[in-house]
Amino acid sequence: MRTRSLCRLAAYLWAAPCSLLGLLLALPLLLCGARASRQHGALEIALWPDDQVRRLPFAAITFGHVIIGQNRQLLARLRAHEQVHVRQYQRWGVLLLLAYPAASLWLWLRGKRPYRDNPFEVEARRLGDGQRD
Numbered sequence: 001m002r003t004r005s006l007c008r009l010a011a012y013l014w015a016a017p018c019s020l021l022g023l024l025l026a027l028p029l030l031l032c033g034a035r036a037s038r039q040h041g042a043l044e045i046a047l048w049p050d051d052q053v054r055r056l057p058f059a060a061i062t063f064g065h066v067i068i069g070q071n072r073q074l075l076a077r078l079r080a081h082e083q084v085h086v087r088q089y090q091r092w093g094v095l096l097l098l099a100y101p102a103a104s105l106w107l108w109l110r111g112k113r114p115y116r117d118n119p120f121e122v123e124a125r126r127l128g129d130g131q132r133d
């Protein structure tokens with residue numbers, strides 16, 4: 001097995017607990033009609049048809065290699081951003097489930113914006129969306 005393949009396998013294994021959490025969250029959604037597709041090494045779950053958007057606190061959310069989004073159009077539009085979060089899970093593994101909310105809490109305690117200023121979101125906007133803050 002080549003080194004690149006081993007690194008890829010290690011990244012999947014390192015993020016696997018988070019991906020499993022995403023799959024557990026997605027399973028009842030899939031049973032209720034959500035659609036799944038594989039995109040760029042991740043499993044994308046679209047909750048509703050493309051013409052439907054609901055009032056949720058998120059348009060898409062990533063757990064390891066599982067991305068749950070409101071519909072396929074939104075998932076396609078947010079793909080680059082969510083793929084940055086996938087790579088963050090590949091680097092941080094299960095620690096991201098602690099580091100992300102800890103960073104948000106720290107920012108909130110310091111009077112900053114817990115989502116917008118979160119360094120994981122800043123990185124996702126910079127690399128995925130091409131935005132500068």
Ligand SMILES: [Zn+2]
Nearest residue numbers: 081085121124
């Ligand atoms: Zn994000």
